[in-house]
Amino acid sequence: MKPVVFIGAGPGAADLITLRGAQRLASAEVVLFDALTDPALRELAPQARWIDVGKRGFCNSTGQLAINALLVRHARSGRAVVRLKGGDPSVFGRLEEELQALAAAGVGAEVVPGVTAAIAAAAATQRPLTRRGTGRSVSLTTAMTQSGDLQATRTADTEVFYMAGRQLAALGRRLQQAAWPADTPVLVVSRAGWPDQLQSDHRVGSLAEAALLHAGRPTVVTVGVGAAPLEQAPKRESATAPGLARREPRMQP
Amino acid sequence: MKPVVFIGAGPGAADLITLRGAQRLASAEVVLFDALTDPALRELAPQARWIDVGKRGFCNSTGQLAINALLVRHARSGRAVVRLKGGDPSVFGRLEEELQALAAAGVGAEVVPGVTAAIAAAAATQRPLTRRGTGRSVSLTTAMTQSGDLQATRTADTEVFYMAGRQLAALGRRLQQAAWPADTPVLVVSRAGWPDQLQSDHRVGSLAEAALLHAGRPTVVTVGVGAAPLEQAPKRESATAPGLARREPRMQP
Numbered sequence: 001m002k003p004v005v006f007i008g009a010g011p012g013a014a015d016l017i018t019l020r021g022a023q024r025l026a027s028a029e030v031v032l033f034d035a036l037t038d039p040a041l042r043e044l045a046p047q048a049r050w051i052d053v054g055k056r057g058f059c060n061s062t063g064q065l066a067i068n069a070l071l072v073r074h075a076r077s078g079r080a081v082v083r084l085k086g087g088d089p090s091v092f093g094r095l096e097e098e099l100q101a102l103a104a105a106g107v108g109a110e111v112v113p114g115v116t117a118a119i120a121a122a123a124a125t126q127r128p129l130t131r132r133g134t135g136r137s138v139s140l141t142t143a144m145t146q147s148g149d150l151q152a153t154r155t156a157d158t159e160v161f162y163m164a165g166r167q168l169a170a171l172g173r174r175l176q177q178a179a180w181p182a183d184t185p186v187l188v189v190s191r192a193g194w195p196d197q198l199q200s201d202h203r204v205g206s207l208a209e210a211a212l213l214h215a216g217r218p219t220v221v222t223v224g225v226g227a228a229p230l231e232q233a234p235k236r237e238s239a240t241a242p243g244l245a246r247r248e249p250r251m252q253p
Numbered sequence: 254m255k256p257v258v259f260i261g262a263g264p265g266a267a268d269l270i271t272l273r274g275a276q277r278l279a280s281a282e283v284v285l286f287d288a289l290t291d292p293a294l295r296e297l298a299p300q301a302r303w304i305d306v307g308k309r310g311f312c313n314s315t316g317q318l319a320i321n322a323l324l325v326r327h328a329r330s331g332r333a334v335v336r337l338k339g340g341d342p343s344v345f346g347r348l349e350e351e352l353q354a355l356a357a358a359g360v361g362a363e364v365v366p367g368v369t370a371a372i373a374a375a376a377a378t379q380r381p382l383t384r385r386g387t388g389r390s391v392s393l394t395t396a397m398t399q400s401g402d403l404q405a406t407r408t409a410d411t412e413v414f415y416m417a418g419r420q421l422a423a424l425g426r427r428l429q430q431a432a433w434p435a436d437t438p439v440l441v442v443s444r445a446g447w448p449d450q451l452q453s454d455h456r457v458g459s460l461a462e463a464a465l466l467h468a469g470r471p472t473v474v475t476v477g478v479g480a481a482p483l484e485q486a487p488k489r490e491s492a493t494a495p496g497l498a499r500r501e502p503r504m505q506p
Contacts, residue, residue, distance in 0.1 A: 008376075010271065010366075018368065019275055020268040088368070090375035090382045090479075091391065099379060100483055113263075113368045113376035113446075115271065115341070122343035123261075123366035126352060129343045129393075137394035138344065139409050140382075155408030156392050193366075226343075230353055 001107055004071055004081045006095060008088040008114015009033075011193035014040035016120065021112045029079040032070060034086055038194075041084065048082070064094065068101035075107045088116040091140060092162050116140070117220045118160035121192035125199050127226055129158050135225035143171050154178045158226030165190065165219030172207030175223060180204045187227040190217035201229070254360055257324055257334045259348060261341040261367015262286075264446040267293035269373065274365045281335040283327045285320065291447075294337065301335070317347065321354035328360040341369040344393060345415050369393070370473045371413035374445035378452050380479055382411050388478035396424050407431045411479030418443065418472030425460030428476060433457045440480040443470035454482070 005024045010016030017025075025031065025045040033041075035054030042050060053067045074081045089095040089111055102109050118140050122129045129138045139156035143164040150167055152174035153159070164171050168188070176182060182205030189199045190213075202210050204223065258277045263269030270278075278284065278298040286294075288307030295303060306320045327334045342348040342364055355362050371393050375382045382391045392409035396417040403420055405427035406412070417424050421441070429435060435458030442452045443466075455463050457476065 006376075008368075008372075013273070015273040015276065016271050016366065018263065018269050018271055020266070022272055023268065088372050088376075090372055090380075092383050093381070094385065095381040096384050096483060099381075103483065109379065111376040111379055113269065113372045115261075115366045115368060116372060119261075119341050119343055119366045119369060123341075123364040126362065126364055127343075128346070128348040128352075130345050130395075131349050132347065137392055137406070137408070139390055139392045141390035141409070142383075153390070153408075155390070155406075156394070230349060230356070 001075050001078060002080050003108035003110050004075050004083055004102055005110045005112060006083045006085065006089045006098070007112045008090075008093070008116075009038065009041055009084050009086055010115040011087055011117045011120035012038055012191060012197075013193050013195070014038040014044070016115050016193055017041065017044070018112060018114065021114065024110075024112060025082055025084070027080055028082040030074045031082045031084055032067065032074070033084040045082070064097055068098055071098060071102060072105040072107060075102065076105070085114075086117075087120075088114040091116045092142060115193075117162060117192050117218070118222070121160075121187070121189040121199075121220045121222065122226065124193055124197055125187060125189060127187060127222070127229065129160070129222075129226040131157075131225050138226065143167065143174070150174055152178045152180075154180050156224070158222065158224040160226075161221040161223070164221050165214055165217065168211045168214070168219075168221070169208035171221065172204055175204045175207070180223060182206075184224060185227040186210075187222040188214055188219060189222070190214040190219040192218075192220060201227075254328050254331060255333050256361035256363050257328050257336055257355055258363045258365060259336045259338065259342045259351070260365045261343075261346070261369075262291065262294055262337050262339055263368040264340055264370045264373035265291055265444060265450075266446050266448070267291040267297070269368050269446055270294065270297070271365060271367065274367065277363075277365060278335055278337070280333055282332040284335045284337055285323060285327070286337040287339055298335070317350055321351055324351060324355060325358040325360060328355065329358070338367070339370075340373075341367040344369045345395060368446075370415060370445050370471070371475070374413075374440070374442040374452075374473045374475065375479065377446055377450055378440060378442060380440055380475070380482065382413070382475075382479040384410075384478050391479060396420065396427070403427055405431045405433075407433050409477070411475065411477040413479075414474040414476070417474050418467055418470065421464045421467070421472075421474070422461035424474065425457055428457045428460070433476060435459075437477060438480040439463075440475040441467055441472060442475070443467040443472040445471075445473060454480075 137156040260274040390409040
């Protein structure tokens with residue numbers, strides 16, 4: 001049996017996958033992919049059978065078991081199997097469960113890393129996550145607990161929240177409860193790295209206002225030092241939507 | 254003037270750069286690169302003039318000013334300039350200072366993200382940084398302050414320390430002072446993602462023993478939930494050195 005190759009596709013646009021990831025895809029016979037990954041990635045493996053495991057039926061814990069079973073079944077068939085995940089598999093990618101299922105079945109694995117959403121958002125907005133002197137730590141975290149509760153902390157100079165797009169108002173409240181001052185800068189980026197990326201600047205105390213702009217889109221929320229624009233911002237040559245990039249939303253009267 | 258393109262080369266091996274990064278390199282006329290990046294990356298831009306700014310003279314703060322000046326000078330000459338950095342530019346890449354220098358000179362910029370060392374180490378060792386239920390946050394941090402002091406914290410379920418390779422014994426002591434139990438798992442990976450990558454498993458209380466194995470090599474130190482091996486480890490098909498991979502070092506008698 002060939003080892004299953006886990007590949008981080010990066011945050012969106014197909015050209016943010018690594019060369020190694022593209023090479024492994026080119027020799028795949030079966031690709032199990034999530035809904036989040038760019039359809040253009042298919043051009044890197046036109047010879048393969050592409051199976052979408054990101055659809056609704058695979059979203060809950062039963063779905064994870066079904067994905068595990070599919071991985072094992074296709075690997076046992078002797079085919080070259082790729083498991084393609086958005087972002088990086090080691091960061092909120094549920095890699096652990098799939099590696100364990102393969103190990104239990106005696107199937108090997110290789111993991112090809114990718115660009116995770118926090119880093120893609122920082123690049124696309126030109127807001128470095130670390131800053132000299134003031135920003136020595138970055139936390140990547142999810143505000144959602146397994147039970148569906150929302151939690152927030154203040155532990156690093158910069159915190160990036162994954163999977164918080166649906167609860168921006170609640171996140172703002174939790175951040176204040178966690179001792180972030182109300183005027184702390186917050187950068188909200190949805191579909192980071194895609195051509196239709198949107199970004200907007202807020203404060204912890206008024207984060208609720210971001211909800212409408214980013215509704216229904218994969219969103220990362222950067223809080224603290226790394227959210228602030230650079231003091232002398234360079235001229236933008238980015239692909240973000242004109243007029244919306246660097247927009248400062250105001251509350252409706 | 255063309256915008257300067259900052260590219261994250263990834264952690265080491267040339268094929269861990271993104272497709273977009275490789276494409277931008279292919280049209281570069283001047284490449285300013287750090288010592289850490291893989292010499293094989295030159296094959297992606299044989300037409301360009303390659304300037305090594307990672308040498309000793311560029312390491313201190315005077316060196317950063319010299320790099321800034323070089324970036325501006327080459328951009329002003331009208332050439333297509335790439336600034337190639339190891340890992341990702343937004344994470345401990347001093348991107349902020351170089352963007353500010355370009356902005357002050359009226360030069361635009363584009364940032365192409367890359368795979369940062371913490372993520373490369375997680376992939377190469379098959380130790381996911383997030384774990385279901387127990388590992389909801391990951392902190393990327395540097396133990397070194399600007400003044401050269403060593404600091405450590407306990408703020409996330411998993412913490413990854415950059416640039417701590419030279420002071421592993423001191424880091425272990427600081428981690429215990431920061432309330433990490435002495436038996437907390439620690440994974441030390443040097444030259445993550447390179448063919449000669451080394452990895453070793455330790456505990457916070459005995460981290461000093463890792464110093465000899467990784468001496469003189471770029472090292473990341475993962476502490477906490479994400480450092481632990483998976484309960485059922487898959488068969489290894491990795492490129493790490495046989496016999497050293499997953500080695501449990503012991504103290505000399």
